[in-house]
Amino acid sequence: MPIKWPFSVSSASSVVIKNCDALEAERAILVDAGFHVTDVFDLNASTRVLLERADVIFLSGGNTFTLLSEVRRSGFDVLLVQLHNAGKIIIGESAGAVVLGPTIDPIRYIDEPERAPELRDFRGLGLFDFFPAVHFGRSELRDEYASIVLSAFTMNIPVIALRDADSLLMSEGRIMLRADEWPLTETLAAKRFS
Numbered sequence: 001m002p003i004k005w006p007f008s009v010s011s012a013s014s015v016v017i018k019n020c021d022a023l024e025a026e027r028a029i030l031v032d033a034g035f036h037v038t039d040v041f042d043l044n045a046s047t048r049v050l051l052e053r054a055d056v057i058f059l060s061g062g063n064t065f066t067l068l069s070e071v072r073r074s075g076f077d078v079l080l081v082q083l084h085n086a087g088k089i090i091i092g093e094s095a096g097a098v099v100l101g102p103t104i105d106p107i108r109y110i111d112e113p114e115r116a117p118e119l120r121d122f123r124g125l126g127l128f129d130f131f132p133a134v135h136f137g138r139s140e141l142r143d144e145y146a147s148i149v150l151s152a153f154t155m156n157i158p159v160i161a162l163r164d165a166d167s168l169l170m171s172e173g174r175i176m177l178r179a180d181e182w183p184l185t186e187t188l189a190a191k192r193f194s
Helices: 023-032 045-053 064-074 076-085 105-109 139-154 184-190
Strands: 014-018 036-040 056-059 089-092 131-134 159-162 167-171 174-178
Touching: 023 036, 036 045, 045 076, 064 076, 076 089, 105 131, 105 139, 131 139, 139 159, 159 167, 159 174
Parallel strands: 014 036, 014 056, 056 089, 131 159
Antiparallel strands: 167 174
């Protein structure tokens, strides 16, 4: 099913951001791309309506364990799966991408699970069936990424390694990987393919 809304800088749609640490830089990228951005930090009746009306939902980066804990605490996990199943465009950056997959467990080698001590279940939202190994290729994390890949393979979960400038687009069961820089505007414009 092709995307029904047009994307252009002049008639940009709204984007909703959920959570995190590096929010200002991510927010600036979205605003520069022409989006009206609304920050959502807690799920309630009014923000639920806002999320349902948004054209795009963007989960930002930060600590993956904290993000998943907050997503679950707020009930956003259930709503996000419903919105995804209804065809909503979901974008995850860094930790936001990891929580969308089947598990966040392998990311423990480069993230800090102790920042969310209440989180005992590391299952992700399951919007796709592979582990997105974000920030892959950083030389200072070579040993940690070997552990991440081994951990995912031990769980029989395929891995897609994503460097910082890589983008991954899923639409109608197809996956497109673009290496190097793929600006958000191109990513969303490409989402319209059928």
